[in-house]
Amino acid sequence: MGNFSKNKASTSNGFTLPEADFHEAIIGGLVDLGIVQTEYNGETKEQHKIVVLYFLETEIPDYEGKRYVQSKTYTFSFSDKSNLFKDMNGAFGSDFMNNCEDLETDILGKHVRVLIDHAEKRDGSGSYAKIDGLRPSKSESATMDGFELPKWIVDANERGEVDAISIFEG
Numbered sequence: 001m002g003n004f005s006k007n008k009a010s011t012s013n014g015f016t017l018p019e020a021d022f023h024e025a026i027i028g029g030l031v032d033l034g035i036v037q038t039e040y041n042g043e044t045k046e047q048h049k050i051v052v053l054y055f056l057e058t059e060i061p062d063y064e065g066k067r068y069v070q071s072k073t074y075t076f077s078f079s080d081k082s083n084l085f086k087d088m089n090g091a092f093g094s095d096f097m098n099n100c101e102d103l104e105t106d107i108l109g110k111h112v113r114v115l116i117d118h119a120e121k122r123d124g125s126g127s128y129a130k131i132d133g134l135r136p137s138k139s140e141s142a143t144m145d146g147f148e149l150p151k152w153i154v155d156a157n158e159r160g161e162v163d164a165i166s167i168f169e170g
Contacts, residue, residue, distance in 0.1 A: 029053035091134035111137035
């Protein structure tokens with residue numbers, strides 16, 4: 001019999017995913033991807049995309065002192081139908097986005113609870129952790145210790161695919 005414990009889920013390369021549950025985190029970074037061509041229901045359009053980096057309090061097993069960094073890509077929209085609007089209001093209150101003037105100033109360094117879920121990769125080669133929503137933080141114990149900017153962002157920046165990166169230095 002296999003071990004199908006939720007905290008044993010891993011990617012195809014054996015990396016252990018963060019547990020599918022709520023995790024305390026800090027919003028530690030914003031990445032501006034600029035205008036990106038997207039396709040949905042056979043329709044191609046251009047949208048302004050950003051990535052929000054969530055630095056989880058949870059340590060990565062077998063990586064002494066390193067902690068998980070989860071990211072979520074959003075269409076940069078303050079519309080009440082956008083995922084960015086829904087997630088930020090879930091974390092900071094129902095009127096947060098209506099009163100937000102500058103996302104960078106208003107969310108970087110803030111504590112949140114991130115709901116992680118596991119999903120199967122399209123090619124069937126393993127699982128990945130995805131963010132299913134945000135809630136208000138129950139504590140402010142998460143810190144920026146043990147974090148590194150994800151390699152895919154560093155690489156994208158070197159290729160000129162990133163318009164701007166802003167990291168909380170707290």
